[in-house]
Amino acid sequence: MLQQTPVVRVIPRLAEWLERWPTPASLAAEPSGEAVRAWDRLGYPRRALNLHAAAVAITDRHGGVVPSDVPSLLALPGVGDYTARAVSVFAFGERHPVVDVNTRRVIARAITGNGEPGPAHKRDLADMEAILPESDRDAQLANIAFMELGALVCTARSPRCDVCPIVEACAWRNAGYPEFAGKRxxxxKKFAGSDRQVRGLIMAELRASEVPVTLAEIDGVWPDDVQRARALAGLLADGLVVSVPGGFELPS
DNA sequence: TATCCGTGGAG
DNA sequence: TCTCCAAGGAT
Incomplete structure (x- = not known):
């Protein structure tokens, strides 16, 4: 849920989710469409599909217990470098670098001296590893600290250097806040009028209906025939929508 | 590697 | 209004 989504928007949805599906097995027992429906307007609904698929994989391959090691986590659908290490570190206490947009920005500023982290890169993991404390517990605390610092103080828009605990050691600040010169x-792309918007409108229609949505109803969500057809085809290809007699519905 | 994939709050 | 951007991942 946290992938590219602000924490404050995730918190209430997560609470509802865990009340309904407290274990991977309980989620795995439901149709994937129910996960997509409960996802509601969190965005990127393929994450709901992935989460359901991950729950199925955890139930099948790991006896319903979330694995603690990074390779097993990475093998789960929708779990990448960030999520695998975040789970391994924060839930199980293993020692790994947890690289997200926050830690990358903090490292870019405080250590490298750049105002922005630039695009994510595989090398970010090694950069984080280089400054990670040795013990599991200290490494976990460091990961938490970097993420919180980036999320609450060293923010992208207007960093609060006046309350930053490491301001005197910050390379970017000590260099006089130079303008970012690297590639970002x-x-x-603009959301209004995009395929993303059209896909979102179609998904909203499907989430709101307990019965198959007719093609005529889908035709009503967007005027451009070509774009609407492209969006629907994409959703079908992604498995977020399935074709049934009489129309379309969320997957089972 | 560049692009695609939602949604909504903040400035 | 409009732009930015948010605990990324898959292709």
Missing amino acids: APTQ
């Missing part, structure tokens, strides 16, 4: 991640 490509800017997101």
Whole structure:
């Protein structure tokens, strides 16, 4: 849920989710479409599909117990470098670098002296490893500290250097806050009018219905025939929508 | 590697 | 209004 989604938006949804599905097996026992429906408007609904698939994999391959080692976690659908290490470190206390947008920004500023982290890179893991304390517990605390510092103090927009605990050691600050010169991640495309928006509208229609949604109803969510067809085809290809007699519905 | 994939709050 | 950007991952 936290992948590319602000923490404050995740918290209430997570609470509902865990009340309904307290274990991987309980989620795995339901149709994947129920996960997509409960995902509601969190965004990137493929994550709901992945989470359900991960619950199935954990139930099948790991006896319903979430694995603690990074390779096993990485093998789960929708789990990448960040999520695998976050679970291993924060839930199980293993020692790994946890690299997310926050830790990358803190390292970029405090250590490298750049105002922005630039696009994510495989090398980020080694950069984080290089400054990680030796013991499991201290490494865990360091990971937490870097993430919290980036999320609450060393923010992207307007960093609160006046309350930063490491401001005197910050390379970016000590260099006089130079303008970022490196290459940055490509800017997101406009959402309004995008395929993403159309996909979202179609998904909202399906989530709201307990019976198959007709093609005529889907036609009503967006005026551009070509774009609407492309969005629907994409959703079908992604497995977020399935075709049934009489229309379309969430997967089972 | 670049692009695609939602949604909504903040400035 | 409009832009930015958020505990990323898959292809």
